[in-house]
Amino acid sequence: MVFSVAYHFLHDRSLADEVAQDVFLRLYQNLASIVSPQHLVFWLRKVACRRALDMARKLPKTPPVGLQDIAEPSAESPDTDPLLSEGLRRMVASLPKDARAVIILRYQEELELAEIARILDVPVNTVKSRLERALGVLREKLNRWTGGVAR
Amino acid sequence: MNPWEESLREALRRKDAPPGFSNRVLARVRDLRAREKRPWFRAFLARPALRWAAAALCLVIAVSVAFWDQQQRQRRQGELARMQVKQALRIASVKLNAARRMVQEVNQGTAQSRL
Amino acid sequence: MNARNKKIRSGALAAFFVAMLLGTLSMPAFGQNPRLDIKNLEALAKKASEVVDVNLDGSLLKLASKFMTDEDDREALGIIKNLKGVYVKSLTFDEPGDYSEGDVEAIRSQLQAPAWSRIVSARSKHDGENAEIYLMTATDGGSVLGMAIICAEPKELTVVNIVGPVDIDKLSQLEGKMGIPRLEEQTDESGQKPEGHRAKP
Numbered sequence: 479m480v481f482s483v484a485y486h487f488l489h490d491r492s493l494a495d496e497v498a499q500d501v502f503l504r505l506y507q508n509l510a511s512i513v514s515p516q517h518l519v520f521w522l523r524k525v526a527c528r529r530a531l532d533m534a535r536k537l538p539k540t541p542p543v544g545l546q547d548i549a550e551p552s553a554e555s556p557d558t559d560p561l562l563s564e565g566l567r568r569m570v571a572s573l574p575k576d577a578r579a580v581i582i583l584r585y586q587e588e589l590e591l592a593e594i595a596r597i598l599d600v601p602v603n604t605v606k607s608r609l610e611r612a613l614g615v616l617r618e619k620l621n622r623w624t625g626g627v628a629r
Numbered sequence: 630m631n632p633w634e635e636s637l638r639e640a641l642r643r644k645d646a647p648p649g650f651s652n653r654v655l656a657r658v659r660d661l662r663a664r665e666k667r668p669w670f671r672a673f674l675a676r677p678a679l680r681w682a683a684a685a686l687c688l689v690i691a692v693s694v695a696f697w698d699q700q701q702r703q704r705r706q707g708e709l710a711r712m713q714v715k716q717a718l719r720i721a722s723v724k725l726n727a728a729r730r731m732v733q734e735v736n737q738g739t740a741q742s743r744l
Numbered sequence: 745m746n747a748r749n750k751k752i753r754s755g756a757l758a759a760f761f762v763a764m765l766l767g768t769l770s771m772p773a774f775g776q777n778p779r780l781d782i783k784n785l786e787a788l789a790k791k792a793s794e795v796v797d798v799n800l801d802g803s804l805l806k807l808a809s810k811f812m813t814d815e816d817d818r819e820a821l822g823i824i825k826n827l828k829g830v831y832v833k834s835l836t837f838d839e840p841g842d843y844s845e846g847d848v849e850a851i852r853s854q855l856q857a858p859a860w861s862r863i864v865s866a867r868s869k870h871d872g873e874n875a876e877i878y879l880m881t882a883t884d885g886g887s888v889l890g891m892a893i894i895c896a897e898p899k900e901l902t903v904v905n906i907v908g909p910v911d912i913d914k915l916s917q918l919e920g921k922m923g924i925p926r927l928e929e930q931t932d933e934s935g936q937k938p939e940g941h942r943a944k945p
Contacts, residue, residue: 479643479695479698479699480646480691480695481644481645481646481647481650482643482644482645485644486641486644491647495646495647495650495653498646498650499650499653499654499657502654502687502688502691503654503657503658503661505687505691506658506661506683506684506687507661509683509687515694515697515698518690518691518694519694519695519698522691522694522695559636562636562640563636563639563640564640565640566636566637566640566641567640567641570637570640570641581637581641582641585634585637585638585641586638586641586642586643588638588702588706613634616637617633620633631786631799632799635799635801703807704811706804706807707807707808707810707811708811710800710804710805710807710808710811711808711811711812711817713798713800713804713808714800714805714808714809714812714820714824714830715817715820716796716798716832717798717800717830717831717832717904718820718823718824718830718915718918719918720796720798720832720834720902720904721830721832721893721904721906721915722915722916722917722918722919723919724875724893724895724902724904725877725893725912725915725916726916726919727873727875727895728864728866728875728876728877728893728895729864729916731866731867731868731873731875732864732866734868735866
């Protein structure tokens with residue numbers, strides 16, 4: 479989960495690895511403050527998002543997605559479109575950082591808006607509007623990428 | 630969720646950490662311990678075996694909880710899918726039979742008018 | 745025979761063998777896709793007062809089947825066993841006329857493709873209800889590849905799309921089980937059906 483949040487945020491395996499290591503290191507240092515399994519999951523998500531955000535701030539701006547940039551599809555479930563999935567991952571990684579976190583928590587972790595608001599420490603309405611804007615941007619990018627024949 | 634959001638969910642499916650991840654975390658914990666200056670903690674973690682055990686315990690707990698969380702999520706998804714299957718089949722069955730009955734009524738009406 | 749003629753002849757022979765091979769294989773013809781595009785109904789759903797929206801692809805059906813362990817679930821499990829998708833859109837509107845024939849036609853036009861056969865078409869002028877059932881079968885006329893049901897009532901539009909080898913008889917027999925009330929034929933003395941006789945899902 480932690481690595482996955484970082485990976486989808488940064489779209490870079492080695493940076494995600496570094497962030498995930500960092501999160502577990504912090505967990506080791508804060509283990510005494512964890513009170514339950516649910517708290518631990520909440521804590522991991524919160525810190526993973528925060529660390530991924532910090533890392534993203536240090537990086538140069540992500541270039542726009544081009545079809546030529548999409549890597550060869552790796553083995554995925556037979557029902558998925560690997561090109562589309564990879565394209566979407568890159569598009570998510572190119573979103574503004576705040577929006578990126580909301581999208582990942584919503585669609586990777588499948589959390590409700592209230593839970594996302596708790597993790598990111600923002601009001602629910604802020605989460606809602608970031609989500610709507612992010613989905614709008616993603617739809618637009620996807621339309622341009624597929625030449626207007628988005629799924 | 631509409632199909633395009635399904636694609637998004639599929640694209641953002643959880644990815645596993647690369648191989649050797651646990652070892653790298655443990656290595657960093659070791660380095661951290663070497664630099665730490667908390668006397669009360671130092672006394673406890675003075676023994677390497679205990680340090681390793683504590684770090685390994687953290688990882689095991691975190692991985693177990695993440696696994697448990699994933700299982701719970703999958704259970705919720707599965708139950709939801711089960712309810713949706715039943716709902717869909719209910720609707721399909723009712724509409725299928727309604728159509729068939731309409732045909733029967735028409736046929737009966739035609740047969741009666743011929744008598 | 746010169747080299748050019750030899751090339752043309754061998755090309756033609758190759759094409760002939762490929763065509764024969766394709767003809768003998770029991771497989772769906774190119775362009776046969778039992779999955780309907782019901783995107784237009786998503787826009788229509790915004791006008792509906794009630795929406796039932798089910799989108800279950802192969803992986804979700806597999807996941808669901810792992811949790812269908814009750815006695816109740818046995819028959820449903822038998823139906824979905826080899827299916828690749830179950831998609832239902834049922835829209836209920838406040839007023840007749842809130843959806844148009846054009847909305848239905850956008851779905852129906854996809855079912856005019858040669859691969860689809862309409863097996864039931866029923867219209868009730870009295871109730872303003874129109875029901876159609878379509879099947880897609882493999883080119884050898886054998887296995888069912890998919891099914892579509894369109895039920896258009898004055899204040900309700902339902903589209904059901906099942907992808908895969910659906911057993912229609914088993915599906916029909918579900919009525920009366922799984923909490924689905926059986927629709928008994930009821931008429932009053934005048935031979936007319938009483939109001940509200942239709943079982944809503």
